Each structure stands twice: as structure tokens, then as C-alpha cells.
Amino acid sequence: MRIATWNVNSVRARHDRVLAWLRRTDVDVLALQETKARDAQFPTASFEELGYQVAHLGHSQWNGVALLSRVGLDDVRAGFEGMPTWGDPPVAEARALSAVCGGVRVWSLYVPNGRTLDDPHLQYKLDWLAALRAAGAGWLAADPDAQVALVGDWNIAPRDEDVWDMRAFAGATHVSEPERAAFAAVVDAGFADVVRPFTPAPGNFTYWDYTQLRFPRREGMRIDFVLASPALARRVRGASIDREERKGKGASDHAPVVVELDDAGTTG
DNA sequence: ATGGTAGTCGAACTA
Numbered sequence: 001m002r003i004a005t006w007n008v009n010s011v012r013a014r015h016d017r018v019l020a021w022l023r024r025t026d027v028d029v030l031a032l033q034e035t036k037a038r039d040a041q042f043p044t045a046s047f048e049e050l051g052y053q054v055a056h057l058g059h060s061q062w063n064g065v066a067l068l069s070r071v072g073l074d075d076v077r078a079g080f081e082g083m084p085t086w087g088d089p090p091v092a093e094a095r096a097l098s099a100v101c102g103g104v105r106v107w108s109l110y111v112p113n114g115r116t117l118d119d120p121h122l123q124y125k126l127d128w129l130a131a132l133r134a135a136g137a138g139w140l141a142a143d144p145d146a147q148v149a150l151v152g153d154w155n156i157a158p159r160d161e162d163v164w165d166m167r168a169f170a171g172a173t174h175v176s177e178p179e180r181a182a183f184a185a186v187v188d189a190g191f192a193d194v195v196r197p198f199t200p201a202p203g204n205f206t207y208w209d210y211t212q213l214r215f216p217r218r219e220g221m222r223i224d225f226v227l228a229s230p231a232l233a234r235r236v237r238g239a240s241i242d243r244e245e246r247k248g249k250g251a252s253d254h255a256p257v258v259v260e261l262d263d264a265g266t267t268g
Numbered sequence: 269a270t271g272g273t274a275g276t277c278g279a280a281c282t283a
Contacts, residue, residue: 009283010275034283036276061276062283113283155283209283211272253274253283 001071001102001261003029005151005224006245007110007207007254010036011066014252015043021245022050027258028071029101031108033153035064042066057097064094065110065152071102081138082131086112086124095128103264104232105139109152114173122173125155129182137189140229148229150191153207153254155223156183158193161201162222164214174223191227195257198239206241207254215246226259235261 004027008014011032022030035042035058042056053073056066067073076099086093098107109132112125132150139146156179157163169175187193205220214220228236238260246255 013275034275062281115282209272210274213272 001029001104001263002027002258003031003101003104003106003149003151003226003261004256004258005031005033005108005153005226006256007033007153007224007252009034009252009254011042011064012037014250015046017245017250017252019046019050021242021256022047022052022068025242025256025258028069029104029106030068030256031106031151032066032068033064033108033110034062035066036062037064055097055099057094059092059094063110065097065108067097067099067101067106067108069099069101069106072100074100075105080107080132080135082134084124084127084131086121096132104147104149104261106149106151109150109154111152111154111156113155114179117171117173117176122176122179125173126178126182129179129186133182133185133189136186136191140190145231146229147232147235148191149232149259150186150227151225151257153223154183154225156180157221157223158183159201162205164205164217164219164221174221186227190230192230192233193225194228194233194236194259195226195239195241196222199241204241205255206257208246210253224254224257226257228259232261235264237262 052068058064114122114125206224208215208220
């Protein structure tokens, strides 16, 4: 079984690319972020024609998350316990969607950006991650053998080697100590980064800004992650970042990230 | 040099 995550930066602008990528890669579960679509705008039928069940959580103009699965899509949930809201009045931001796919609870997550270090959005980001850590710790406390995947765009580069040049990020979000601490707290709660061991730094980025020729200059960031609960991490047999998908006209600014699992019941 | 590109909708905002 293979699970993938991809910030597509508009599922409608990327429709042909996503369909072609699914045909080419044949993944079982694909989590999407930044779909930038209301539910009625989401191209559900075209994914169903490829054999995937579809869940989408849309609404706002900029965010939106989805799950495509051909190994079942059960107990769909929007948001997690204690997830903070943003805005006054609160805006339905559509940042977290989960379902049980082939025995694994997969969360498609779009962590708040934070914007700048002095913006209230940064505290919202930290609160959001703290709530996710608390919720995740609760799931593992209730069932230490739970197979849970926290996948998506975390908008954090956990290590200096996860950006092309730390000097370019002085005073910026994504690399600050509190953001890295919030990410580390999720890891400490029991969710391991299962992609990094197969894609060691330097240079294995998942995102390259559209401006400044960042991609051809290989100036990117590693901010998209698959974090796995202990029982799921034991099943991981490989992982990759599909850098090829970032190439050419009409690419998202993020590359898909793919994790390969052992068949259930054959772990050990 | 306060830039650059891409997406939403159709001005301004988000990333």
C-alpha cells in the first residue's frame, strides 16, 4: 500500500496533472492540500472514474484539503479535537480532514502558514500545532497500536539543512525556534518522520518558490512531511519525493511525497 | 533593489 501527500496549489488549475500523476504512480491514497475549491467545485467524478473514493473539505478561497482512496474511505472526520479557529468571526479554514483508508487513519493537514514572526497568525499556527499534538497523544494513549498518518504541508523546516540557505531566512517564519519546537512536540508525542531516512539532506526539498528561479537553482525547502504512529512506522518500507513533478509549465510549487508500506498483517 | 510568480476572482489577498 502506498500513501502520498501533495500540496497541489489549486486542484482545478492542476486537474490534468493530478489525474496524470495518479495514472502514472498508481498510489492507493492521496492527500491533497490547498485545493482552493469549494466542495461543489471539486472534480470528484474524474477521480472516481480512476477508482478512488473522494472526501473534500473546502470552503475558503485559499485552503481546502482532500483525501482520495481506493482502499476504503471510512469514518471521515473534519478537524480534530480542540483545533483552534482563525478570524473574528471564525472562518471555516478547511485545514484538517481524515478518514480510515485500508486500516490506516490518514489525516490530510494544511498547517497555518504563520505569515511573519510579528503576525497573530504565527500564534494561531503554534496553538494549532499544540492542539494537534494533544489530540495525537490522546489517540495513541487510547490505542498504542493505532495506525495513524499525519501527512501534509506543515509549513515548517525542522532543521537548518531543510532550507537552501539559513541566511535567507533570518527573521522569517518556518525556521523559528517556537515553530520547530511545535513540530518536535508532535514527533515526541510518537509520530515519526518516515520520509527523511529515505531522502537524506541536503537537497531533498519538497517546495520551491515560484519566484527567483528557485527550482532550477535548487533553492527549496523541506516542509511537507509524513509523520507515522509507531505501529504504522514499523510498516514503512520506502519513501520518495517526486521532484520530477515540480518541473515544467503548470507545476505546483510543491512536489508529491510518497510512502510505501508493507501489506497489513505481514509486519515484523 | 521592499522586487519576483501563481492562484483565487475580478480588487486585493495569500502563499
